[in-house]
Amino acid sequence: MKGNVIVGQSGGPTAAINSSLAGVYRTAKDRGAGKVYGMLHGIQGLLQERYIDLSEYITNELDAELLKRTPAAFLGSCRFKLPEIHQDKAVYEKIFGILDKLNIEAFIYIGGNDSMDTIKKLSDYAIVTGHPTRFIGCPKTIDNDLALTDHTPGYGSAAKYIGTSVKEIIRDSFCLEYEKGLVSIVEIMGRNAGWLTGASALAKGEDCAGPDLIYLPELPFDIESFSAKVKELLARKSSVVVAVSEGIRLEDGRYVCELGQSIDFVDAFGHKQLSGTANYLASFIAGEIGCKTRSIELSSLQRAASHCASRVDILEAYQVGGAAVKAADEGDSGKMVVLKRLSDDPYQSGTEVKDVHKIANDEKLVPREWVTEDGSYVTDEFINYVRPLIQGDVSPVMVDGIPRHLYRHL
Amino acid sequence: MKGNVIVGQSGGPTAAINSSLAGVYRTAKDRGAGKVYGMLHGIQGLLQERYIDLSEYITNELDAELLKRTPAAFLGSCRFKLPEIHQDKAVYEKIFGILDKLNIEAFIYIGGNDSMDTIKKLSDYAIVTGHPTRFIGCPKTIDNDLALTDHTPGYGSAAKYIGTSVKEIIRDSFCLEYEKGLVSIVEIMGRNAGWLTGASALAKGEDCAGPDLIYLPELPFDIESFSAKVKELLARKSSVVVAVSEGIRLEDGRYVCELGQSIDFVDAFGHKQLSGTANYLASFIAGEIGCKTRSIELSSLQRAASHCASRVDILEAYQVGGAAVKAADEGDSGKMVVLKRLSDDPYQSGTEVKDVHKIANDEKLVPREWVTEDGSYVTDEFINYVRPLIQGDVSPVMVDGIPRHLYRHL
Secondary structure: OOOEEEEEEOOOOOOOHHHHHHHHHHHHHHOOOOOEEEEOOHHHHHHOOOEEEHHHOOOOHHHHHHHHOOOOOOOOOOOOOOOOOOOOHHHHHHHHHHHHHOOEEEEEEEEOHHHHHHHHHHHHHHHHHOOOOEEEEEEOOOOOOEOOOOOOOOHHHHHHHHHHHHHHHHHHHOOOOOOOOEEEEEEEOOOOOOHHHHHHHHHOEOOEOOOOEEEOOOOOOOHHHHHHHHHHHHHHOOEEEEEEEOOOEOOOOOEHHHHHHHHOOEOOOOOEOOOOHHHHHHHHHHHHHOOEEEEEEOOOHHHHOHHHOEHHHHHHHHHHHHHHHHHHHOOOOOEEEEEEEEEEOOEEEEEEEEEHHHOOOOEOOOOHHHEOOOOOOEOHHHHHHHHHHHOOEOOOOEEOOEEOOOOOOO | OOOEEEEEEOOOOOOOHHHHHHHHHHHHHHOOOOOEEEEOOHHHHHHOOOEEEHHHOOOOHHHHHHHHOOOOOOOOOOOOOOOOOOOOHHHHHHHHHHHHHOOEEEEEEEEOHHHHHHHHHHHHHHHHHOOOOEEEEEEOOOOOOEOOOOOOOOHHHHHHHHHHHHHHHHHHHOOOOOOOOEEEEEEEOOOOOOHHHHHHHHHOEOOEOOOOEEEOOOOOOOHHHHHHHHHHHHHHOOEEEEEEEOOOEOOOOOEHHHHHHHHOOEOOOOOEOOOOHHHHHHHHHHHHHOOEEEEEEOOOHHHHOHHHOEHHHHHHHHHHHHHHHHHHHOOOOOEEEEEEEEEEOOEEEEEEEEEHHHOOOOEOOOOHHHEOOOOOOEOHHHHHHHHHHHOOEOOOOEEOOEEOOOOOOO
């Protein structure tokens, strides 16, 4: 490379997105790039000319290792959709002006569907105007809902955390006995795709029965059949653990988390208060069955748990970052790096690049055949798919009992 | 020892309670005990003659190591208060009949305040009737609210998990920028004692500013002053993270988590729905300031997170279990093992036994001088107290990407 590189992070944070950033930095430096800039808060920050020189933060190998172990977006993230080129050319002129000023040869954007849309538009603009900067996307999302790639960096670590935490919740739930039993409902992220919720099945093993029921958002949720299943389970065991996606919906399309709203709960300031999906179901089951219930939301813990990251995931994220720079250096533009599964046993993967026009805004859902017929669990195919992605650990660098992260002076 | 030993677990589960169980088992075997029985679901299960022979489960050193790494009560737990001796002698006759049948020399009970009450009553009954069985209590509670002991096994691991998770939440919160800022409210266990909530300050370090505000239940919570502080912080930074105890109360004694109830929110079945403390405050702040807010409950994850256990805690829990057996073998009864801090730097601790009559039902709270004058943070003394208790890790035994536990066929 002769010029400089700029890299940004976009969308929801993950435990692996900074490993991709470390991969971009290392490969850019190895291939002779001048400066490696990091845009602060993605393309939105770049428009305000907010960026840093990454070499000020990654001064040695230890810094790079810390960065790989630091959750959430080191550079800051944004949710920002570029206008269509014909709608607002000025935005593009501004961005390309900044790129020219910084002598940018390669623009790497780490993110999900929206970020790939950004890569698509910027590379289209470059083609139309004959601009030499090359634009490559790096996949990232815990949701694992990007098309064309076998899986997305960030998903494996979130899946490992979910499997581990659900197993600990199951242990915890069996401790105390209640006369009519205990039903624990665990709410997991994923508005439309059930990849994360299905990963709760990873808790299952010789030493653990796993969750009793798993409900993904891909299929309509039938609250009566759910309640009947719970009743049946309580007749056999004292503790029932259910994993539900935050996005489950009834046949008629209403979100389960909206059902509590029908009774017009507003707080002291007149704001409608959203009770969560698990919260609503826990209260529903308590009312129907009269047993003790509790709801647990894995919340943002599940996307930021670097202390429980998957080694496969962190290494693949790093590799994908490097592959993005390599692709740009070799002349590619308007592409996204994807992960290809080469074999399952032993698990092997490699990177390829795909045209970003084929990817943007497509949502990859869990295939119907990977969910049991009655829709209340995932199949072995699902588990075989995710199991290799959670293998191995990345030991946190512990300082005084707490994991150390790489940080940016704000 | 000539006879047999029986051990039980009681109260809320922790990440360290099974390490004490492993310590009891190992020391009892080392000192020549015949059988080591485990009562299932504590004294309540014993009354139904539910118990196991622990040697069927701990068959080798690896089993013992797995047990130390298994969260929640391996034997099952209970919340059961024995009646006073003069109120219901029959219960005592039944228990002692079972102990005689099993030829029990030492009865070890691992638990919190209520469990020490059980030890007190059983040892009193033994003294009154001249019965030879000896009764020793082993402290256990994540709440750290037991008197006379420097700290309780279970607390260190929960504190380590809280410090780690709050730090990850802080990283996550700084990622996305919102026009009016983001306020994240993290709810931590502890109805009356703030030991766990204060541990959120462990997130603070060179690489992290820590939570911005910390509210313990020991002091009255002033919602107006809280709101003013948040406003002030938002003027300076885009993300504010607040740690609150689930048990914070207003000056007039009302729990913050009850405030949402004043508007009579009942679900479809007529059950009053408790919105949590963090939930309520998030909605309050959103209403007052108009910024984005979110609430995160660490829920039962914080008491079962063996994957993030403290080595100091797990080893001390093991040591305390052994010390209980030793005390019984040497003729003590009606005692609880306590941890004594011998020095801070380097941290050293030892065990002692104390008369259980002096302990039972006393709740140890965070001293006023360990909270800042305005009540919105803990002092360095607090951090210096807890820091040694979270040191070191216990590497989980990973099988196929997920921690392995020791399990009991149900």
